Amino acid sequence: MIELKDVHKSFGKVEVLKGITASVAKSEVVCIIGPSGSGKSTILRCINGLESYDAGDISVEGARVDRNDRSIVAVRTQVSMVFQRFNLFPHRTALENVIEGPLYVKKEPRAAALARGRALLAQVGLAEKADVHPPQLSGGQQQRVAIARALAMQPKAILFDEPTSALDPELVGDVLSVMRKLADDGMTMVVVTHEMGFARDVADRVLFIDGGVIVEQGAAKSVLNQPQHPRTQDFLRRVLHPL
């Protein structure tokens, strides 16, 4: 469903992606792990055109991703994104955040959008927070609203860019359980994360990225439990046993 072929990307003189080839099948959950600065987030940002890429090919359901082409809007409505820092619209309530896309991009009738928006907030456990503005919500609640906002576009896939990295530790669980539920329901997901427990339990596949290349990939349990490459072994050791 999502295909990357030999994708290269540089910021100035620094090449952050050095030929990434990967694919994500429908209903698959792929976790991308790796040290910071390795290019993990850049991959997600290229997939829905928040960044351009210099060489190679990215396609979503067969359509090439080109951020400078009008077709990018269609790609973005099919592939939603959830950000590390939530990026909710602070001047709109939780419910308004969720229905913004359906109302103004997809031009759904207001009543239908409202009903679906409330249902989505209920799905992420925030039915009673519909009329609250984001600054009055905890980080975990904001991230769940952001997930509801992504779902409201009825996407075929959702990209998660370190969705729990900005959260207090005790709030991480609520967000992860919403994500796990989505995975169980068959949503296609690409998740950049440092939550190795989530990757092990929920992901079908794990990609380990370092220095702009995929160093190792495979079934989640095998990569995380028996990493083959020394860099993967070293990274996992540091993450799982920091002391």
Next chain:
Amino acid sequence: MQKFFSDAVEFVPILLQGVWLTVVVTIGSLLLSTVLGLLWAMMRVSGIGILVGVSAVVINVIRGIPIIVLLFYIYFVMPDFGVALTALQAAIIGLGIAYSAYQAENFRAGIEAIDKGQIEAAQTIGMGWWLTMRRVVLPQAVKIVLPPYGNVMIMMLKDSSQASTITVAELALQGKLIASSTFKNTSVFTLVALMYLTMSIPLILLVRHFENKANRK
């Protein structure tokens, strides 16, 4: 003092005619400067090379020319090119253009203060540039822009007196005319100053209100 009050009774009705024109010039040029300023600002942040360049040049040219020269140019030079305007029209257009540069910089600062993540979030739900501006960026930028906008309103109220140089009989010119025909300089210009102050005070309070509101966030 008693003399002042009897002068006031005599002159205030005449000066009020000037007040009316002052209000017309101020509101007219405020609206024009807001529309033009928004246009320059949007061009400046559009990311489209030619628009960015044009707006940068326009803003700097306007900023580099004194208001009074701009007014002379529009009122006295434009007729040579077949564009004859009344003094009032020329004043509103001249002040509107002059202040559009400051408005543009203010609006641009407000727009650029919005977190980039907001724009990315809008893009990821499929919003285009204009929808992102209208639904996400501008509503948030308004809160940032309002206090300086209020200050511009006060400055424009006072600078509307420059319209007197192209014969618009607003408050300052009315005062000057009365003073030069009656020689009651003290009474007349004190009244003129008090009238400007009276009009400024509500605006000053409005700015303070905007600032308090912005600080509470």
